[in-house]
Amino acid sequence: MDMTVRLPRGLTLANPVMAASGTFGFGPEYGAYVDIGRLGGVSAKGVSPDPWPGNPPPRVWETPGGLLNSIGLQNPGIETFIAQDLPFLRESGTRVIVNVIGHTVEEYQRVAARLEREPGVDALEINISCPNIKAGGMSFGHDPDQAYAVTQAVRAVTDRPVMVKLSPNIESPARIAEAAVAAGADMISAINTLVGLAIDRHNRRPALGGVTGGLSGPAVKPVALRVVYEVAQAVAVPVIGMGGIAQVEDVLDFLMAGASAVMVGTITFQHPNRMLAIIDGLPAALAVHGFSSLPEIVGVALPTRRQESGR
Amino acid sequence: MAGEYDVVVQAVRVPGSGYVELVLESPELAQAVPGQFVHVLTPGTLRRPISFSRISAATATAAILFQVVGAGTAWLAGVAAGQTVNVLGPLGHGFPVPEPGRAWCVVGGGVGIPPLFAAVQRWGGQVAASAILGARTAAGLVMVEDFAERGTALTLTTDDGSRGEAGTVLGPFKRWLRAHPDGQVYACGPTPMLAGIAAATRGHRAFLALEQRMGCGIGACLACVVPVHGPSGPRYARVCSEGPVFAAERLAW
C-alpha cells in the first residue's frame, strides 16, 4: 500500500508518521537509536531568534498514563540551530519541519525569515502556545486575533508550507484554527500539551520548577482526538494530529477523526523505535479495517463522511 | 556502543533489605565507563535511570544496584534471574581515569555508592583508593564488603550512628582533604552532600556524578538539566548526555 502523504505547497511525506516537536531533540540525538530517514518527518524542538534558557529543574514528572513537562522551550537560538543541527537533519533523508517560537510577532517572523535562506527546511510549524510578552503574557494561541497576526507575519516572509500548532487549553481550538487558515496557514497541527500541576508531597510544593507543566502521553489522547475532530470540520486544510499516540491503532483513530498525518512524542522516550514499528504496521492495520489506500481512511468518522457512507 | 538492548538478568542479589542488584548479560553494557548509566524500561510512562555498580568486560556483564523507592524500582525488584529487561545504554559521560601519582578518594552517599565501586573496580589497581561511604542508617551502606575485598581504605558514616562515625561523610572527607591537599575526589550521592563536597574542593580535581529527573535519557528532551558555568554566564546542561559526571568547578550551584 502506498503510504505517501501529499500536503500543500508540494510537501510530500514518505509516510504519515512524524516525530513531534520537543520529543526528538534538535535532530542528531536519536540518530544512534532510530533510522531517522524512514520517518515521515521530524519536527525539531522549538527555535527562537535568540537562545532561551528554559525553566529551572525538575522539568518532568510522571503521571498516570502521562508526562508533565516544564522544559520552558530551552533552545540555543536560530543561528546555533542552523549551524549545529540543521545539517544533520538535512542529510538524514526525512522531511524537516522547524518548530518556530517567539515572545512577540516580530520574533516569530525573524525565525521564519532567517530560515528562508537555508536549504533543507521542508516546512515550518508555528507553536502559538508561547506567552506574548507584549500582551500581558497571554499565549498567542488563546486569541484568534493574535493567532491571525502571528500566522500572517510568518506567511509574509516565507513560501514554505506553514502549519500552525494549536493549544488545547482554550474553549474553541476550531476558532483559532479558522483564524490561522484565514491568515494563510497551509495546515493545522494539534494538539500541544494540556496545562497541569503535580505536587511533590515529600517537599510539600509544586513538583515542577516551572510550577505548572504540559501534560502529554496516552492520557491526553481523547482530548487530542476531540480537537482534531472539531478542527477537521471547521477548516478545509489538512490537519496533523497528535497527542498520546502509542501504537498503530491510535494512528487509525486520528486518521478517522480527520488527520491527514500524525506526530508521535512522549512514547518515544520509552520506545525510541516505536515510530518505526507503527510505520511498518500501518499498511496491515489499514487493511484489517478494510481500507485499500491511505487517503480512504482520512476523516471517515467525521459527520459528513458518515452520512455519505451511511454509517 | 550505546543502543537499545534486551538483556538477560543473569543473577539477582539482595545486598540488604530494600536493595537489589541485577547482573545483566551484555557485551555492549560491559564496555561501559564507570559513572555511566542505563535507562531501564519499567511499566511507567518514563524509563528509570540507574548507574552501573560493576562492569566486567571479561564476563561480558554489567550490574545495577538500586534501592526500592517507588513503583518503578519495586517492579524492577521483582524481575527474576533468566528474565529480560530492556535498557538504553550505556548512557552519558562517566568518570575520567584517575591521575596516577595523586591520592584518590571516592565519596559515596546511599545509592551514590554503587557507581563509585565500579570506578574502584576499574582503576583501583593502578591508583590506590580511599573510600568514605555514608548512609542514613547501616542498612544503606551497600557494597562495603566489595570495597574491603579490594583493599580500599574505608571510612564509614551513618546519620544515626548505627555503623561507623555518626554524622555525614563531609566530616571525614574534610579531614582526608587536609591530609591530601593534592588529592583527587570522585563523589556521588544526595545533592546537599555533593554541594558540600563542591564547596570543599575548590581548586582540587573533583568529579561529581549527579542525579536529575529524566525523560529521554539521551539528550533529546532537555528535561534533566543542572546549571553550569558557560562562556556567557550560567546555562542549563543535560545530566543525561553532558553528565552525569561533571567537574565540580563547572557546576553553578
Ligand SMILES: Cc1cc2nc3c(=O)[nH]c(=O)nc-3n(C[C@H](O)[C@H](O)[C@H](O)COP(=O)(O)OP(=O)(O)OC[C@H]3O[C@@H](n4cnc5c(N)ncnc54)[C@H](O)[C@@H]3O)c2cc1C
Ligand atoms: C544518572 C542517575 C543514576 C542513578 N543511579 C542510581 C543507582 O545506581 N541506584 C539507585 O538506587 N538509584 C539511582 N538513581 C535514582 C533512581 O533513578 C530513582 O530512584 C528511580 O528512578 C526511582 O523510580 P521509582 O519508580 O521507584 O520511584 P518514583 O518516585 O515512583 O518515580 C517517579 C518518577 O520520578 C523519577 N525519580 C524518582 N527519584 C529519582 C531520582 N533520585 N533521580 C532521578 N529520577 C528520580 C523516576 O525515574 C520516575 O520518573 C539514579 C538516578 C540518576 C538520574
Ligand SMILES: Cc1cc2nc3c(=O)[nH]c(=O)nc-3n(C[C@H](O)[C@H](O)[C@H](O)COP(=O)(O)O)c2cc1C
Ligand atoms: C518534553 C516535551 C517537550 C516539548 N516541546 C515542544 C516544543 O518545543 N514545541 C512544540 O510545539 N511542542 C512541544 N511539545 C509538545 C509535543 O510536540 C506534542 O504536541 C505533545 O507532547 C503531545 O504528543 P504526545 O502525547 O505524543 O507526546 C513537547 C512535549 C514534550 C513531552
Ligand code: FES
Ligand atoms: S533526559 Fe532528555 S535530555 Fe536528559
